[in-house]
Amino acid sequence: MSTSPLVSLAIAVAPLVAVGCGGGATGAPTTAGPATPVEAAPDPAHHGHHGHHGADMPHRFEDADAWAKVFDDPARDAWQRPDEVVALLALAPGMVVADVGAGTGYFEGRIAAAVGPDGEVIATDVEPDMVRYLGERAAHDGWTNVRALQVEPGDPGLAPASVDRVLIVDVWHHLDDRAGYAARLATALRPGGWVAVVDFTGDAERGPPRDHRLAPEAIIADLTAGGLVAELATETLPDQYVVIGRLPDGR
Ligand SMILES: C[S@@+](CC[C@H](N)C(=O)[O-])C[C@H]1O[C@@H](n2cnc3c(N)ncnc32)[C@H](O)[C@@H]1O
Structure with missing residues (x-):
């Protein structure tokens, strides 16, 4: 072959x-x-x-x-608007951020710079070769605060109350038990933490096959079922929406 x-x-x-x-x-x-x-x-x-x-x-x-x-x-930047996506996370130095299904690390340089040397980026993926690639890329690009982590499909692999933000781009529609996954993410958040799910709109010309796409309402329902308070974010991405899921007050 x-x-x-x-x-x-x-x-x-x-x-x-x-x-x-x-x-x-x-x-x-x-x-x-x-x-x-x-x-x-x-x-x-x-x-x-x-x-x-x-x-x-x-x-x-x-x-x-x-x-x-x-x-x-590089052509992805025009529609993915990674600076805007990362800005939505409102990162600060020292934060711990999980990029769930990080792939080859498209967002990692920006997140790593935003959280700085006292912060950490946990870049997870189910695919061993993605994890291998991302680990090598982090070493090559000097992302000393990026850790590539292989995970199981149904488990984000994050310790309880260990992360300030979770970014999950073009991955949500891969999950089997989405509400269960949301609950695990909620458990992993530190107080004041939140999850940002980015995925394709139904009418975007790019994206997964249309019958595999999820409406933002479905993701809001998943995050809500997982114990988060979810809403659509205001953004200007041409092909995608962003759903933010926060821990309820007092958690
Ligand atoms: C379309 S790619 C997106 C990669 C990256 N988020 C980006 O925006 O460039 C989807 C990635 O999610 C990974 N993935 C799929 N299901 C996953 C799961 N349950 N947990 C973690 N990663 C997963 C795949 O292996 C793949 O690398």
């Missing part, structure tokens, strides 16, 4: 589907032009499992070096 996953995906998928979570979720155009890859393998049998990482789910992000060309494509 000499064809790269990105090339084979690009050949196999239609344009809308092609802006799936991987390419779409992060949706950045690739150097291959319209041949934007998707996270789902071209094998249609895998397509129905989009959004889930159950035991039967093949690894779809196993070639981190290849995905880095998509996730970290």
Whole structure:
């Protein structure tokens, strides 16, 4: 098998589907032009499992070096607006931030700079090659306060009351028990902490296949069921929405 996953995906998928979570979720155009890859393998049998990482789910992000060309494509900045996303987190030096499903570390440099040497970024992923890649990238780029952490699909892997913020970009629709996951995130928050979930709007041209997208109301419901007080954030992202989930007063 000499064809790269990105090339084979690009050949196999239609344009809308092609802006799936991987390419779409992060949706950045690739150097291959319209041949934007998707996270789902071209094998249609895998397509129905989009959004889930159950035991039967093949690894779809196993070639981190290849995905880095998509996730970290500089063209992504134009629509992802990473400075705005990070600004929404209202970070301060010394904070501990979890980036759940951090992928190749698109946001890590900005978060690491905002929390400074006394803070920490816990960049989690279920995919071992993503964790390998991100750890190497942190060392290479001098992100001494970034820790790459491999986690299980249903468990954020964060200690109770250990983080000030959780960022989770283009990942929520992958979760199986979303309310349960929200509850685990709530447990991991320190007092005053919050979670920011970023995902694609239903009408965005990039993003996962439309039938796999979640309305912001669904994410608000998930976070609420998990014990958080959730609302839509005000932002200017062209293709995505941001839901903020805070600990209730007194927690
Ligand atoms: C579309 S990528 C987004 C990566 C990154 N958040 C970004 O915006 O560039 C989704 C990432 O989430 C990871 N992922 C999927 N399900 C996960 C889970 N349950 N827990 C942690 N990471 C997960 C995948 O391995 C992949 O790296």
